Amino acid sequence: MNINYLAATMVLALTGAFLPVINRLFRISGIQGALISSIGYVVSLFLVLISDKGRHVLKVFYTTDPVSILVGALVLIASWMVMLVIYWITEKDKFVNELVSALMISTAGALLLISANNFVSLAIAMELMTMPTYLMVLFAFDDKSFEAGVKYFFNGALAVGFLLFGISLLYGITGSFEFSALVNNLFKDPLVALAAIFIFAGFGFKITAFPFHFWGPDVYDGTCPGVAALLTGISKSAAFIGLMRVVYEAIPVIAGHFTLILAIIAALTMTVGNLLALAQRRVSRILAYSSVAHAGYTLVAFAALSVPLSITGIIYHSVAYVFMKTAAFLCFAVFLFVWGARTMDDYKGLGRREPLLAALFLIFLLSLAGVPPMAGFISKVFVFTAAVDAGMTWLALIGLLNSAFSVAYYIWIAKQMYLEEPTLEKPVNDSPNKNWILLPLAVMAILLIVFGIWVNPVVDASAVYAAKVGF
Amino acid sequence: MVLLSMILLPVLVAPFAWIGERINRDIPKYLSLSVGVFLSFCTAYLIAKYPGNGFAFHEFYRIYPPFDFNLHLAADGISLVLLGIVAFLSITVTLSSWHVERPGAYFFLILIFLGPMVGVFVSLNLLWFFIFWEFTLVPMFFHIGIWGAENRIYAAMKFFIYTHLASIFLLLGIIVLYLSTHTFEFEKLLNVQLDPSVAKLVWILMFIGFAVKMPVVPFHTWLPDAHVQAPSPISVFLAGLLLKMGAYGLLRWEIFLFPQTSKFFAPLMAFIAVLTIFYAGFRALAEDHIKRMVAYSSINHMGFVLLGLSALTAAGISAAVYEMVGHALVISLLFMIAGYIHHKTHTWYISELGGLMKKIPGLMTMFVIGVLAAVGLPGTAGFVGELSVMLAAFDYYGWVMVIVPLASALGAGFFMWMLQRAVFGPLREGFENLKSLTELPLIENIPLALYIGAFILVGVIPAVVFNLYNPVVNAFAQLFQ
Numbered sequence: 001m002n003i004n005y006l007a008a009t010m011v012l013a014l015t016g017a018f019l020p021v022i023n024r025l026f027r028i029s030g031i032q033g034a035l036i037s038s039i040g041y042v043v044s045l046f047l048v049l050i051s052d053k054g055r056h057v058l059k060v061f062y063t064t065d066p067v068s069i070l071v072g073a074l075v076l077i078a079s080w081m082v083m084l085v086i087y088w089i090t091e092k093d094k095f096v097n098e099l100v101s102a103l104m105i106s107t108a109g110a111l112l113l114i115s116a117n118n119f120v121s122l123a124i125a126m127e128l129m130t131m132p133t134y135l136m137v138l139f140a141f142d143d144k145s146f147e148a149g150v151k152y153f154f155n156g157a158l159a160v161g162f163l164l165f166g167i168s169l170l171y172g173i174t175g176s177f178e179f180s181a182l183v184n185n186l187f188k189d190p191l192v193a194l195a196a197i198f199i200f201a202g203f204g205f206k207i208t209a210f211p212f213h214f215w216g217p218d219v220y221d222g223t224c225p226g227v228a229a230l231l232t233g234i235s236k237s238a239a240f241i242g243l244m245r246v247v248y249e250a251i252p253v254i255a256g257h258f259t260l261i262l263a264i265i266a267a268l269t270m271t272v273g274n275l276l277a278l279a280q281r282r283v284s285r286i287l288a289y290s291s292v293a294h295a296g297y298t299l300v301a302f303a304a305l306s307v308p309l310s311i312t313g314i315i316y317h318s319v320a321y322v323f324m325k326t327a328a329f330l331c332f333a334v335f336l337f338v339w340g341a342r343t344m345d346d347y348k349g350l351g352r353r354e355p356l357l358a359a360l361f362l363i364f365l366l367s368l369a370g371v372p373p374m375a376g377f378i379s380k381v382f383v384f385t386a387a388v389d390a391g392m393t394w395l396a397l398i399g400l401l402n403s404a405f406s407v408a409y410y411i412w413i414a415k416q417m418y419l420e421e422p423t424l425e426k427p428v429n430d431s432p433n434k435n436w437i438l439l440p441l442a443v444m445a446i447l448l449i450v451f452g453i454w455v456n457p458v459v460d461a462s463a464v465y466a467a468k469v470g471f
Numbered sequence: 472m473v474l475l476s477m478i479l480l481p482v483l484v485a486p487f488a489w490i491g492e493r494i495n496r497d498i499p500k501y502l503s504l505s506v507g508v509f510l511s512f513c514t515a516y517l518i519a520k521y522p523g524n525g526f527a528f529h530e531f532y533r534i535y536p537p538f539d540f541n542l543h544l545a546a547d548g549i550s551l552v553l554l555g556i557v558a559f560l561s562i563t564v565t566l567s568s569w570h571v572e573r574p575g576a577y578f579f580l581i582l583i584f585l586g587p588m589v590g591v592f593v594s595l596n597l598l599w600f601f602i603f604w605e606f607t608l609v610p611m612f613f614h615i616g617i618w619g620a621e622n623r624i625y626a627a628m629k630f631f632i633y634t635h636l637a638s639i640f641l642l643l644g645i646i647v648l649y650l651s652t653h654t655f656e657f658e659k660l661l662n663v664q665l666d667p668s669v670a671k672l673v674w675i676l677m678f679i680g681f682a683v684k685m686p687v688v689p690f691h692t693w694l695p696d697a698h699v700q701a702p703s704p705i706s707v708f709l710a711g712l713l714l715k716m717g718a719y720g721l722l723r724w725e726i727f728l729f730p731q732t733s734k735f736f737a738p739l740m741a742f743i744a745v746l747t748i749f750y751a752g753f754r755a756l757a758e759d760h761i762k763r764m765v766a767y768s769s770i771n772h773m774g775f776v777l778l779g780l781s782a783l784t785a786a787g788i789s790a791a792v793y794e795m796v797g798h799a800l801v802i803s804l805l806f807m808i809a810g811y812i813h814h815k816t817h818t819w820y821i822s823e824l825g826g827l828m829k830k831i832p833g834l835m836t837m838f839v840i841g842v843l844a845a846v847g848l849p850g851t852a853g854f855v856g857e858l859s860v861m862l863a864a865f866d867y868y869g870w871v872m873v874i875v876p877l878a879s880a881l882g883a884g885f886f887m888w889m890l891q892r893a894v895f896g897p898l899r900e901g902f903e904n905l906k907s908l909t910e911l912p913l914i915e916n917i918p919l920a921l922y923i924g925a926f927i928l929v930g931v932i933p934a935v936v937f938n939l940y941n942p943v944v945n946a947f948a949q950l951f952q
Contacts (some may be wrong), residue, residue: 044505371605371608371635373602373606381598381646385650387649388643393643396646400639400640401639403637403639404632404635404638405636407635410630411612411628411631411632414612415628419616419617420624432899453534455534455538459538
């Protein structure tokens with residue numbers, strides 16, 4: 001691991017750790033808290049961006065390559081925006097600094113997860129990313145959030161149990177935790193397949209792949225939407241990259257035997273996600289099930305792992321996904337805060353009430369639906385091109401049809417916002433500095449369009465990674 | 472830089488239309504009008520500078536060469552003709568929408584529609600073609616859904632989902648094509664020898680995408696809903712530009728790229744075309760809703776376009792492109808007037824109309840001229856288009872095509888019957904004292920006069936259009952030998 005990258009995670013985690021302490025000592029206001037955390041994010045972002053230079057440490061546990069730099073920087077930006085929105089919508093709550101503190105520590109865990117190249121560090125990073133979110137889910141302190149928190153905790157515990165069991169099986173057979181050592185094993189033992197299944201199941205919980213997706217919508221719906229933005233956007237993208245490293249660096253041979261199963265899981269995940277999303281009335285649940293469907297699209301790229309394009313597909317989809325999903329949930333959070341809008345009926349006419357915010361929400365929804373020129377479109381092109389290239393045209397067709405049907409519910413939200421007459425008369429919380437919160441969302445929208453056209457950074461990074469894993 | 476500025480300028484001006492509304496309600500429409508004038512000047516400049524054959528005005532913006540994902544713009548004669556339609560309709564539609572409600576958002580959407588629309592016709596990179604193609608859906612969705620008639624939301628949703636679903640097949644075709652050739656560039660694809668079975672798969676996948684946009688039977692059901700519910704100026708965009716995208720895509724990215732495969736599928740295209748012509752003709756005959764009738768006659772004309780394309784000869788393709796121009800001008804006029812009739816009489820139904828000629832002779836004279844052009848009166852674009860399509864079809868398919876003139880007679884039938892019931896005859900009771908039943912203000916008459924002038928001009932002197940693209944079509948027709 002590059003020393004700068006390590007410093008970046010340290011800066012972020014320590015800023016997060018000291019934020020509540022600073023609050024206890026000096027009683028900071030929301031704006032001051034946002035400023036202090038922003039400093040942490042900026043320094044951390046700067047360090048991540050310069051982490052292609054400098055010494056390497058902890059080489060056995062973590063690696064710093066263009067993928068971790070790129071995705072790390074984007075995860076940081078997304079998390080930064082989440083932090084700003086959380087401060088804005090929960091300014092009056094006295095525990096907001098603790099919430100942001102947990103967010104920053106969890107993001108530090110995500111930064112470690114996307115660069116882990118050893119099963120020990122992978123498990124640690126995953127836990128570092130997950131542990132703070134158990135607290136965060138409970139943050140709202142109402143009945144639903146208790147239910148969500150308990151559900152999330154047990155599922156998370158189950159996931160890590162699966163993951164650790166798989167890892168220990170692998171260790172028992174091969175005597176090694178390192179990806180680079182494992183990849184040379186020929187894997188004659190059938191137990192290795194079992195280990196791979198358990199490891200995949202552990203990740204399956206994190207990325208809400210079918211049939212491990214049940215907790216997802218309940219938790220995303222039950223908790224405060226800022227936390228849901230972290231869970232669906234940032235944690236999931238980081239888990240995708242972590243899974244990618246496991247699949248391509250540690251067990252490519254054994255994963256190669258599972259392509260058909262992966263393809264079927266991918267097809268099921270996206271179909272189930274899209275069908276259930278169509279049936280929802282609450283916007284947060286629609287977004288939650290659409291996040292299940294998006295896990296399916298990414299798994300399509302995993303199923304196509306025999307071709308180098310699949311790496312581009314995975315990385316591009318993670319990059320696009322971290323922005324569009326996080327931002328969509330943040331838009332939902334702002335709508336919920338200002339207008340108390342939860343259901344589809346509440347969204348009627350909100351385009352007229354909040355033209356700019358609704359326009360931004362529309363951009364994120366269209367990107368999720370895969371309408372050009374947003375990044376969600378080009379990432380789907382890469383994913384499905386990889387599938388066709390790997391000889392799975394049927395899977396690409398299922399995916400594309402799913403993507404076409406998913407448009408129905410995304411455009412349904414757009415319809416409610418713009419084509420219907422307003423039902424909500426008065427905002428619940430009318431904040432005078434409302435337009436400021438549009439700034440982080442606008443940044444994400446612009447980045448989404450930029451990455452939709454300027455493909456070079458992501459494709460270059462994935463080309464380097466593809467060369468590294470031997471394509 | 473000309474082509475890129477034609478794409479970017481409307482999109483960049485668009486936010487100012489939205490903001491400008493707050494300052495003065497008139498700013499958006501003048502912005503839109505000036506963008507229309509800008510597009511017209513650019514098109515005129517390009518036509519003047521066009522060397523006469525092949526692609527010209529190449530603009531190449533490197534994005535990611537290893538994947539051939541580069542913005543490559545260029546125009547040939549066919550693109551220039553369609554650019555001309557874009558520029559012309561952008562002016563007429565702006566004038567027709569002069570008194571629209573909520574002008575800021577309306578013209579914002581028009582402007583972000585125009586940029587990608589230009590892009591569709593000048594992009595030589597297949598992926599960029601698709602990006603432009605797909606993006607045009609978004610503004611159209613809001614136009615139909617916000618400014619449409621009573622059933623607008625259903626129509627907008629159906630329009631978006633239906634055409635997006637079709638685009639998915641187009642995208643899959645593009646992906647398969649890319650993986651077999653590793654390029655998106657038109658000029659490189661021209662020189663690639665594809666495996667025939669792959670070529671057929673790609674052809675079918677892409678054809679579904681284009682056929683829905685055109686539209687042809689049986690993929691046409693979104694069109695009557697979208698057209699009827701859309702506000703009339705937007706119907707003009709739908710008929711004049713959106714449908715042309717389908718026909719243009721079919722011509723540029725299928726017929727020119729895969730001449731042999733297209734030859735294989737030519738009878739299928741011809742069959743669908745004849746089916747479309749007859750089906751839409753009979754539906755129009757049975758239709759009481761005046762705008763829906765015009766919509767079916769629009770499908771009927773697109774059938775002629777497809778028939779011309781399916782006769783894979785220089786004459787057939789020339790005729791098809793000419794028919795596209797004629798269709799854009801004539802059907803636009805009819806849609807506008809059908810909208811005005813509803814506006815003035817508050818009814819859509821032919822059976823509730825009658826004797827309008829007595830009350831509003833000026834508008835109805837233009838309507839009659841438009842209808843005559845649509846049924847193919849000599850001296851109008853409709854005549855030249857239909858006749859040349861039929862001649863090309865005879866030439867290629869022989870005497871089977873003798874049934875097509877019958878369809879033409881069918882078209883004449885439903886239009887004349889409609890005229891007789893709605894426009895001529897005794898004035899219907901209640902219309903005598905209807906206050907809204909008056910002639911149009913000048914500003915709304917200008918676009919109608921422009922359509923009539925344009926289709927008579929290209930009808931009397933077809934060479935103004937033909938000469939522009941004939942060398943191009945002849946050059947590509949060599950491929951079919």
